[in-house]
Amino acid sequence: MRVFVGLLLVVLMSVSQTAAAQVKVNVYLHQSAEQPGDVTWQKSYELSQPERISQVYERILSDLNADDLAQINWSASRLSSDFLQARLERHRERMVEQLDQLARHWSRQDEQQVADSIKRLAAQVSRWPLQATYSFNLTPDQTRLILQQNPLLTRADGRVFNWHLYSFPHKALTFGLPEDLAGVDNDFLWRVLPNGTVAKQPVAYYNKRLPAACYQHDERSPIQSVNADQAQRCAIKGNLIHSVRLLSEYWLTDETEQLDLELMLLAKFILPNGGQS
Amino acid sequence: MKKLSVYTLTMAALGYLPNLSAQDISADRIYQPTQSDIGGAGLMQTPTGRMNRDGEFSVLYYDNDEYRRMALSLQLFPWLESTIRYTDVRTRLYSDSEGFSGDQTYKDRGLDVKFRLLEESRWLPETSLGLRDIAGTGQFASEYIAASKRFGPVDVTLGIGWGYLGRSGNIDNPLCDIADRFCDRANELSGQGGEFEIGDWFTGNAGLFGGIEYQTPWDPLIVKVEYDANDFSRESSRTPIIQDSHWNYGLHYRVNDNVNLKLSYERGNTWMFGFSFRTNFDDMTQYKRTDPIPAPTEPKLTSMDQLDTDELRSKLRKASGFYLKRFYLSDNGKKVTLVGNQSRYRYETMSLDRAAAVLANYLPAAVTQYQFVDDVLGMPIAQVNVDAPTFKRAFYRADFTTRYKDSYQLVNVNQDDDDQLLFERASELGLPDIGFRPFLEQSFGGPEAFYMYKLRMDGYFNWVPTENFLVNGVISGTIVDNYDKFNYLVEDGEAPLPRVRTYVREYSTQSDIVLTRAQGTYVKEWQDNLYSSFYGGYLERMFGGIGTEWLYRPLDKPWAVGVDINYARQRSFENHLGFRDYDVLTGHLTGYLRTDYFFDNTLLTVSAGRFLAKDWGVNVKFEKKFDSGIIVGAFAAKTNVSAEEFGEGSFNKGFFISIPFDLLQINHSTGRGAIGWTPLTRDGGQMLQRAAHLYGITDARSRFYNEW
Numbered sequence: 001m002r003v004f005v006g007l008l009l010v011v012l013m014s015v016s017q018t019a020a021a022q023v024k025v026n027v028y029l030h031q032s033a034e035q036p037g038d039v040t041w042q043k044s045y046e047l048s049q050p051e052r053i054s055q056v057y058e059r060i061l062s063d064l065n066a067d068d069l070a071q072i073n074w075s076a077s078r079l080s081s082d083f084l085q086a087r088l089e090r091h092r093e094r095m096v097e098q099l100d101q102l103a104r105h106w107s108r109q110d111e112q113q114v115a116d117s118i119k120r121l122a123a124q125v126s127r128w129p130l131q132a133t134y135s136f137n138l139t140p141d142q143t144r145l146i147l148q149q150n151p152l153l154t155r156a157d158g159r160v161f162n163w164h165l166y167s168f169p170h171k172a173l174t175f176g177l178p179e180d181l182a183g184v185d186n187d188f189l190w191r192v193l194p195n196g197t198v199a200k201q202p203v204a205y206y207n208k209r210l211p212a213a214c215y216q217h218d219e220r221s222p223i224q225s226v227n228a229d230q231a232q233r234c235a236i237k238g239n240l241i242h243s244v245r246l247l248s249e250y251w252l253t254d255e256t257e258q259l260d261l262e263l264m265l266l267a268k269f270i271l272p273n274g275g276q277s
Numbered sequence: 278m279k280k281l282s283v284y285t286l287t288m289a290a291l292g293y294l295p296n297l298s299a300q301d302i303s304a305d306r307i308y309q310p311t312q313s314d315i316g317g318a319g320l321m322q323t324p325t326g327r328m329n330r331d332g333e334f335s336v337l338y339y340d341n342d343e344y345r346r347m348a349l350s351l352q353l354f355p356w357l358e359s360t361i362r363y364t365d366v367r368t369r370l371y372s373d374s375e376g377f378s379g380d381q382t383y384k385d386r387g388l389d390v391k392f393r394l395l396e397e398s399r400w401l402p403e404t405s406l407g408l409r410d411i412a413g414t415g416q417f418a419s420e421y422i423a424a425s426k427r428f429g430p431v432d433v434t435l436g437i438g439w440g441y442l443g444r445s446g447n448i449d450n451p452l453c454d455i456a457d458r459f460c461d462r463a464n465e466l467s468g469q470g471g472e473f474e475i476g477d478w479f480t481g482n483a484g485l486f487g488g489i490e491y492q493t494p495w496d497p498l499i500v501k502v503e504y505d506a507n508d509f510s511r512e513s514s515r516t517p518i519i520q521d522s523h524w525n526y527g528l529h530y531r532v533n534d535n536v537n538l539k540l541s542y543e544r545g546n547t548w549m550f551g552f553s554f555r556t557n558f559d560d561m562t563q564y565k566r567t568d569p570i571p572a573p574t575e576p577k578l579t580s581m582d583q584l585d586t587d588e589l590r591s592k593l594r595k596a597s598g599f600y601l602k603r604f605y606l607s608d609n610g611k612k613v614t615l616v617g618n619q620s621r622y623r624y625e626t627m628s629l630d631r632a633a634a635v636l637a638n639y640l641p642a643a644v645t646q647y648q649f650v651d652d653v654l655g656m657p658i659a660q661v662n663v664d665a666p667t668f669k670r671a672f673y674r675a676d677f678t679t680r681y682k683d684s685y686q687l688v689n690v691n692q693d694d695d696d697q698l699l700f701e702r703a704s705e706l707g708l709p710d711i712g713f714r715p716f717l718e719q720s721f722g723g724p725e726a727f728y729m730y731k732l733r734m735d736g737y738f739n740w741v742p743t744e745n746f747l748v749n750g751v752i753s754g755t756i757v758d759n760y761d762k763f764n765y766l767v768e769d770g771e772a773p774l775p776r777v778r779t780y781v782r783e784y785s786t787q788s789d790i791v792l793t794r795a796q797g798t799y800v801k802e803w804q805d806n807l808y809s810s811f812y813g814g815y816l817e818r819m820f821g822g823i824g825t826e827w828l829y830r831p832l833d834k835p836w837a838v839g840v841d842i843n844y845a846r847q848r849s850f851e852n853h854l855g856f857r858d859y860d861v862l863t864g865h866l867t868g869y870l871r872t873d874y875f876f877d878n879t880l881l882t883v884s885a886g887r888f889l890a891k892d893w894g895v896n897v898k899f900e901k902k903f904d905s906g907i908i909v910g911a912f913a914a915k916t917n918v919s920a921e922e923f924g925e926g927s928f929n930k931g932f933f934i935s936i937p938f939d940l941l942q943i944n945h946s947t948g949r950g951a952i953g954w955t956p957l958t959r960d961g962g963q964m965l966q967r968a969a970h971l972y973g974i975t976d977a978r979s980r981f982y983n984e985w
Contacts (some may be wrong), residue, residue, distance in 0.1 A: 147572070151675070186399075187399055204399055209307055211304075220678045220679070229877070235304050
């Protein structure tokens, strides 16, 4: 028995050591705006040693033809890992659960229309095409020139990294609830900016020229919760990735008072052009 | 020309000037609440329910025939606006005694506060409750509730006011139906001023007021129309003020993001004008010349035997500003401890990032922990342990998520049993640090002159002859001043209190060059949390003596408690080094509490004990730090001295703004400068102004004045 346990340990350790040295990077190119989920070019790289992003980029450069490369919309690229994606999915589950609880709460309070809106939002959240990403706007030049923007791809962050590249114009869509439903916040619209910043923008007749409250994306903790105190004032100019209409604060309970902000932690990872949905 | 101006403004208001380029106004300033004529967000004479963004600071001047108003307004919190104001009553003398106040006109001090009750939403207006001219003489005292609702470019305000704001009594006081005591306002003036006349609040006549603020299509211009419920027949000006109309009309012109001009036609017969400057204490920044964090290299040393401490000291000093005093090796070469301090960066982590990078590039890979001990005057205050492998992950960007700060841990200073001393800076009797700096002493609103000042050049020296012992001093040379006007008079020649502060004129006129301070301070740390100091000398311009302070301050906790006791003797104003007969045993038990749980970045200090005039009482100080590092503070001392004994102002109080030097220069700095405002110099509630307080010295235990 002891010999068996010893052998098992040796095997497990050797497997783990081999695995520790291996990272797989899948690169996907999406070229169709109509079917953003469709992959027009794909390549996997097995890295026996940890490599930096710029090195993987060099591999792509040699494998992808120059025309395709020139078309890539870098601000829409997404570099994720299986670990990060799993964390994002866990966060999604928590959010759906919280929305369900909130719907039950308002249902008990005889606010059935609001409860129905919340259920509808929960159903939508569970279908959002999400692709977690460490960095928005990951341009090759930055990774090549700035060490702090050129991390190593290692087992510390994931076994499989997925790098999605898009080569079509970005079309900003609005997600969330329609504005005529009960419980919907029509005074503010949430925005996702190209650098991953999430902004709560006033859009009602009385507040629409007031500055938005912005929450910056932190590429070193992409799915870390933030709170409303961390908001910075900002003006929304230029391109957007998405807009999202969520629930009015009035319908958020003490336990869910940050729910809209937490939902935006998901919404900012919705794929460009809404993925396949 | 005049016609052209009116035409231009009218057309601009109507949006008919497409070719007129907009001024340089940021988009988010367009709907920012504007200042009223008397300070604080409002229309002209009346307030609105609006609150500015926290940190918003405005300086206002407004002028008409009877009054000149100067106000400082600060949005302390999103829900609290505070305003301090001087009203120069141009038609009255300060006092009937020419010998006391000369021909100076009367100055009325006022403090306003406004609390937000409700934020604006689709159906509800932003609603605030305000108190004007509290703790003043009450001449402009009023209370109000105002509600503001925006409809596109039009902001509509409706409010109800009591006191000065509601004197016309255009409605019955609704509170009179609740209790009879609200029906009459008993006290129009409140004696010495400075008292909170709570019993008068919301009493007497009430008036409805309101108006609109229209943001014209031309971004810089706002038009205001207001209905004022005041009745000007009983004014502080003591002159007849004719009110032909309750309607007032005004223009507010934003010259740029920081400067505003105001013009109004009020009471149906009077033109008024003013201007205001604004900034935001949260937003203020300064471009900085910052050396980058050293780039990663292979560690220079493979063994600690190769260590060249001179080289390491030099690299640390250059890259991070860290001044190394002692260097230890322990735990079989796995830990290094660096005792010293840095005074280059206000943000401690900026120094730590750079110092740890130097060590990562220099020390052998076998060293896995860097321990930085913050040493001030020979006292080890706090220790930051840097986990080297974690730091290197961030330094080499060996993954996506590790940050420098993930490797830092603030701990109590601990000495390893096997500490091996590798370097110690030789103890030497160095030369004092000597320098010169201009210094402006000032006070506002005194009876002798509105603005009393002394611009002096201070020669200062700081000398640390041995560890734990600091000698510091200031020799001041007056460049220009008007303190000779200070003319504190006492009835029958006998002051109700010992004159501990009101000999200002005598001190000021004694000599153009004086020894302001010469203090020796010995500090000692007794255990991790307990610190003490012993000091003596000429502690300040007016007192010398000896004393001791003890402070208990746990690491990284929001509270601390201290005690100080001093024997102080009043310094002579007849010769440079002598003393007068007056002496006092003074001291306080002081509690410090970081009130961040309730109000972000705040510190409350409460000191109870005996003050310089031998009065007993409590001094309360509240400090709020904004994102830029600017600290705004207020203090008040209430002692067993009655309002009559204290004199005008009733009790000692004041405000101050502490500004980090690095907001004013492109180089980093940990220093600060302060601007104080004390309404009146009186003798009650006065504390000793000695140097080197332990709470400041031990800031690294739980940083407030500098940043982590």
